[in-house]
Amino acid sequence: xxxxxxxxxxxxxxxxxxxxxxxxxxxxxxxxxxxxxxxxxxxxxxxxxxxxxxxxxxxxxxxxxxxxxxxxxxxxxxxxxxxxxxxxxxxxxxxxxxxxxxxxxxxxxxxxxxxxxxxxxxxxxxxxxxxxxxxxxxxxxxxxxxxxxxxxxxxxxxxxxxxxxxxxxxxxxxxxxxxxxxxxxxxxxxxxxxxxxxxxxxxxxxxxxxxxxxxxxx
Amino acid sequence: xxxxxxxxxxxxxxxxxxxxxxxxxxxxxxxxxxxxxxxxxxxxxxxxxxxxxxxxxxxxxxxxxxxxxxxxxxxxxxxxxxxxxxxxxxxxxxxxxxxxxxxxxxxxxxxxxxxxxxxxxxxxxxxxxxxxxxxxxxxxxxxxxxxxxxxxxxxxxxxxxxxxxxxxxxxxxxxxxxxxxxxxxxxxxxxxxxxxxxxxxxxxxxxxxxxxxxxxxxxxxxxxxxxxxxxxxxxxxxxxxxxxxxxxxxxxxxxxxxxxxxxxxxxxxxxxxxxxxxxxxxxxxxxxxxxxxxxxxxxxxxxxxxxxxxxxxxxxxxxxxxxxxxxxxxxxxxxxxxxxxxxxxxxxxxxxxxxxxxxxxxxxxxxxxxxxxxxxxxxxxxxxxxxxxxxxxxxxxxxxxxxxxxxxxxxxxxxxxxxxxxxxxxxxxxxxxxxxxxxxxxxxxxxxxxxxxxxxxxxxxxxx
Numbered sequence: 234x235x236x237x238x239x240x241x242x243x244x245x246x247x248x249x250x251x252x253x254x255x256x257x258x259x260x261x262x263x264x265x266x267x268x269x270x271x272x273x274x275x276x277x278x279x280x281x282x283x284x285x286x287x288x289x290x291x292x293x294x295x296x297x298x299x300x301x302x303x304x305x306x307x308x309x310x311x312x313x314x315x316x317x318x319x320x321x322x323x324x325x326x327x328x329x330x331x332x333x334x335x336x337x338x339x340x341x342x343x344x345x346x347x348x349x350x351x352x353x354x355x356x357x358x359x360x361x362x363x364x365x366x367x368x369x370x371x372x373x374x375x376x377x378x379x380x381x382x383x384x385x386x387x388x389x390x391x392x393x394x395x396x397x398x399x400x401x402x403x404x405x406x407x408x409x410x411x412x413x414x415x416x417x418x419x420x421x422x423x424x425x426x427x428x429x430x431x432x433x434x435x436x437x438x439x440x441x442x443x444x445x446x447x448x449x450x451x
Numbered sequence: 452x453x454x455x456x457x458x459x460x461x462x463x464x465x466x467x468x469x470x471x472x473x474x475x476x477x478x479x480x481x482x483x484x485x486x487x488x489x490x491x492x493x494x495x496x497x498x499x500x501x502x503x504x505x506x507x508x509x510x511x512x513x514x515x516x517x518x519x520x521x522x523x524x525x526x527x528x529x530x531x532x533x534x535x536x537x538x539x540x541x542x543x544x545x546x547x548x549x550x551x552x553x554x555x556x557x558x559x560x561x562x563x564x565x566x567x568x569x570x571x572x573x574x575x576x577x578x579x580x581x582x583x584x585x586x587x588x589x590x591x592x593x594x595x596x597x598x599x600x601x602x603x604x605x606x607x608x609x610x611x612x613x614x615x616x617x618x619x620x621x622x623x624x625x626x627x628x629x630x631x632x633x634x635x636x637x638x639x640x641x642x643x644x645x646x647x648x649x650x651x652x653x654x655x656x657x658x659x660x661x662x663x664x665x666x667x668x669x670x671x672x673x674x675x676x677x678x679x680x681x682x683x684x685x686x687x688x689x690x691x692x693x694x695x696x697x698x699x700x701x702x703x704x705x706x707x708x709x710x711x712x713x714x715x716x717x718x719x720x721x722x723x724x725x726x727x728x729x730x731x732x733x734x735x736x737x738x739x740x741x742x743x744x745x746x747x748x749x750x751x752x753x754x755x756x757x758x759x760x761x762x763x764x765x766x767x768x769x770x771x772x773x774x775x776x777x778x779x780x781x782x783x784x785x786x787x788x789x790x791x792x793x794x795x796x797x798x799x800x801x802x803x804x805x806x807x808x809x810x811x812x813x814x815x816x817x818x819x820x821x822x823x824x825x826x827x828x829x830x831x832x833x834x835x836x837x838x839x840x841x842x843x844x845x846x847x848x849x850x851x852x853x854x855x856x857x858x859x860x861x862x863x864x865x866x867x868x869x870x871x872x873x874x875x876x877x878x879x880x881x882x883x884x885x886x887x888x889x890x891x892x893x894x895x896x897x898x899x900x901x902x903x904x905x906x907x908x909x910x911x912x913x914x915x
Binding site: 245248286313314316320323324329334335336338351 | 703706707708709710711713714715716717718719721737740744748751752755775776778779782783785806809810813814817
């Protein structure tokens with residue numbers, strides 16, 4: 234799953250990006266308002282972490298711009314402006330949550346997952362589908378009750394597929410969701426990744442739909 | 452400063468310009484009227500005495516001129532004195548002629564008694580107060596030589612009471628007129644003072660509206676003597692407002708500038724936490740970082756509310772401040788129901804800065820949203836004296852012993868829930884800054900849950 238972090242502080246953006254990558258997300262970073270406003274594939278972004286104090290404008294304006302342009306991705310505001318006046322304005326501008334810097338990463342992650350969970354309509358902290366149970370916060374995965382050890386990329390792929398059971402995802406879709414925009418994209422790598430994951434969770438759980446892509450579960 | 456914290460206005464007489472001027476007018480009118488009264492009565496008494504003196508001198512000369520000696524050597528008058536009062540018995544006007552070795556002659560008015568003959572000593576007219584037929588009399592006397600008779604004493608007298616009554620009558624009338632004049636002068640003075648001080652009264656009412664938050668500046672037109680003062684005060688108010696706003700922004704900027712590096716420090720500490728050899732240092736960094744965040748947040752909130760509360764109080768309405776907060780809370784706490792019920796005070800104004808009121812309500816509503824099972828009700832009630840806002844949730848509530856400690860800095864009853872333990876402490880500070888009563892307690896309907904109550908006692912509203 235890809236996240237977009239809009240943060241002008243280079244060091245903080247880099248650290249946050251690293252931590253989120255470690256937590257199983259692919260992360261894109263926009264450094265200012267204009268970059269965020271012109272982001273090309275917002276429909277592939279699972280959620281946005283947005284700073285309010287941007288060098289070329291307010292993050293609040295960027296949020297309003299997205300909402301006016303029907304970008305409905307969940308947005309978590311992560312800002313140093315901590316007054317309730319800012320929080321109320323941010324939430325009413327269309328943000329889904331508001332976190333004040335500095336925040337412990339576990340809390341940020343928990344709230345991020347809560348937003349993503351809200352998207353799926355689930356009230357549970359884990360996702361269970363086709364005998365696979367995935368906890369996005371602890372990153373623990375069980376297959377038919379047996380704990381699995383997955384690599385970072387395998388986990389990301391499973392995390393993407395398990396949230397879209399029954400949907401056919403092309404290799405392009407998978408790349409768009411798993412890799413940040415600037416990173417190297419290789420269709421062969423997706424095939425290899427799918428086959429490695431199949432070996433661990435069972436080939437019947439990820440079926441190939443000829444000419445279209447892959448389908449998880451049902 | 453809140454309305455209740457404004458020092459009481461001095462009400463002693465010496466502190467009132469109106470009273471001072473009125474006292475000065477009263478003193479001046481009293482001195483003037485008493486002076487006029489004294490001078491007028493004194494002058495009038497002298498004038499009356501002089502008139503009597505002149506009149507009786509004429510009478511005695513007339514009496515002496517009317518006397519002649521008949522063939523028998525007896526004294527007689529050619530005719531009565533021209534003043535008829537000498538003919539009326541005991542009228543108070545008497546004459547008498549003392550002839551040596553003969554009984555005295557007297558006026559028809561002197562039906563009893565006599566005049567003191569010793570007043571007439573020589574040929575100069577003299578007068579003295581002596582006893583007469585009807586009491587004390589002013590007796591005039593002169594000695595004239597009458598041929599064939601010798602030295603004859605001519606006496607004319609009038610009762611002292613007649614002169615006294617004349618003077619007393621004048622004094623009585625004068626006193627009434629002067630009292631009326633004094634009352635008219637004082638009333639005119641009062642009217643003049645009231646008219647003259649009207650601009651200051653308007654200024655006082657404008658100042659009260661400013662303090663109560665009904666106006667942002669000193670409004671109205673003022674005379675040229677007061678207008679520069681009002682302009683200076685308005686300029687000062689504007690400057691103060693800008694300064695407070697700038698101070699708030701700068702405090703926010705400082706917090707903003709500190710929080711981003713703190714976020715980096717926190718992240719670094721969390722990375723160090725993953726290595727056994729740096730775990731202790733990481734904990735220390737995280738703890739100190741948390742303390743710094745708490746201090747920043749708490750003191751920033753205090754600075755904001757203190758700055759707002761020290762300025763001229765503004766007014767805000769719950770039905771204007773609350774809806775955006777409720778909307779934000781519904782996004783922040785999805786699945787929870789936030790409801791606003793204004794029983795009979797929907798349009799009432801609260802005497803505090805809207806930003807601070809929003810901060811206070813947001814803290815309490817967020818707290819209720821975190822703990823409630825499903826429903827949060829905001830209920831507004833009020834009357835002419837007090838307004839009360841109750842935020843009622845259906846959560847687990849608080850033990851009675853925790854309802855006070857909940858307002859202390861850093862108090863957290865469930866560390867598993869996100870929060871800094873500062874929200875209620877900040878809410879308490881905001882309430883204190885504006886003299887609001889804030890309390891937590893069990894729900895008044897007896898059900899499970901917590902009820903936060905904010906109550907404000909309203910000051911008498913200044914009239915325009």
